[in-house]
Structure formats: C-alpha cells, structure tokens
Amino acid sequence: MPVKDATGQLFTDPTDQLKRWSEHFEQLFQVSSHEPFTSRHDPPRVRRMTCVNSKAPSWQVIEAAIQSMKSNKAPGVDRISAEMLKTNPMPSSQLLQQLFCNNWDTATFPADWMQGYLVKVPKKEDQGYAPTGEASCCYVLYSKFCAK
Incomplete structure (x- = not known):
C-alpha cells in the first residue's frame, strides 16, 4: 500500500515506505534540546503515577x-x-x-x-x-x- 511523504508524493517501493515511516517517527519524537521540559509538553489525558x-x-x-x-x-x-x-x-x-x-x-x-x-x-x-x-x-x- 502506498505511503505519502510530507509533500503528498506517493511511495510504492517498500524500502522507500520504511524510510518514510522512520522519518515520520523521528520527527514525531524529536524534542528540541534548547527547550526546558515542562508539563505543557505532556500529552493530554495522561494519568500520572503518584505511587508505585x-x-x-x-x-x-x-x-x-x-x-x-x-x-x-x-x-x-x-x-x-x-x-x-x-x-x-x-x-x-x-x-x-x-x-x-x-x-x-x-x-x-x-x-x-x-x-x-x-x-x-x-x-x-x-x-x-x-x-x-x-x-x-x-x-x-x-x-x-x-x-x-
């Protein structure tokens, strides 16, 4: 099944598709190193563990x-x-x-x-x-x- 890149181009080659998925998740999980981590970066509706x-x-x-x-x-x-x-x-x-x-x-x-x-x-x-x-x-x- 084809996968689209960020510009909308379709990839049908499995190697290109895997590369695109890798790029997607790298971008998704990338955090800027110069920004301090604060609670505003937390995803919504996450239940925090207060005790284990x-x-x-x-x-x-x-x-x-x-x-x-x-x-x-x-x-x-x-x-x-x-x-x-x-x-x-x-x-x-x-x-x-x-x-x-x-x-x-x-x-x-x-x-x-x-x-x-x-x-x-x-x-x-x-x-x-x-x-x-x-x-x-x-x-x-x-x-x-x-x-x-």
Whole structure:
C-alpha cells in the first residue's frame, strides 16, 4: 500500500515506505534540546503515577488485570491475546504470578517485553495511514498492576 511523504508524493517501493515511516517517527519524537521540559509538553489525558505498588502481585490482582483487558485486540509479539487469558483466568493468573513475582524480586523483566509491532491502519477515504502499536500482553498486564 502506498505511503505519502510530507509533500503528498506517493511511495510504492517498500524500502522507500520504511524510510518514510522512520522519518515520520523521528520527527514525531524529536524534542528540541534548547527547550526546558515542562508539563505543557505532556500529552493530554495522561494519568500520572503518584505511587508505585511495592508488593509482589497476588494471583487475584493478576486475574483482575486479565479481566480488565480489552477484547478483540490483536496480540503483540508474544502472540498472547486477551481472549486466550480470559478463557480460563484463574490458571492463567496463577502461572503468570510465578513469572511476575520472579520479575518483581529481581527488579527486571524480559527484554522481549519491550518489543512491539507497528501496524499501518488505513484511514477513511484514502487519507493515508495511522500507525498503531501492539505491545506484549505480558507487559500490558505487568504494567497494569504496577500502576495500581
């Protein structure tokens, strides 16, 4: 599928498209080094973490996090969807508790959790594409109980 550059030129070559996506995200995340960081740069509607949970998660907390996950979403790089975990949440939460407690005790988590997919979703009426990301299901769950 073609991708447009900043001037509206269409790229059909996959190499050019990847280069354009790279340029797009470099521009998107570029912060001027001479400007001090202030709260006015924060995106709207971002919930700030005022405190971090200091206890390792119980399987009940993980089960509640599983139940709160949105359904009908594409799985991330771990290929685990919310529906898979919601099918039988108690055993899923008990298995994940072992993994999460190990991560909690060692203050680490797998590097694979930092991986994700960037997916091009077509906009309405041929106006190009909107990028969206798919994170690891385990990372999403782990971050849910850390923020509570």
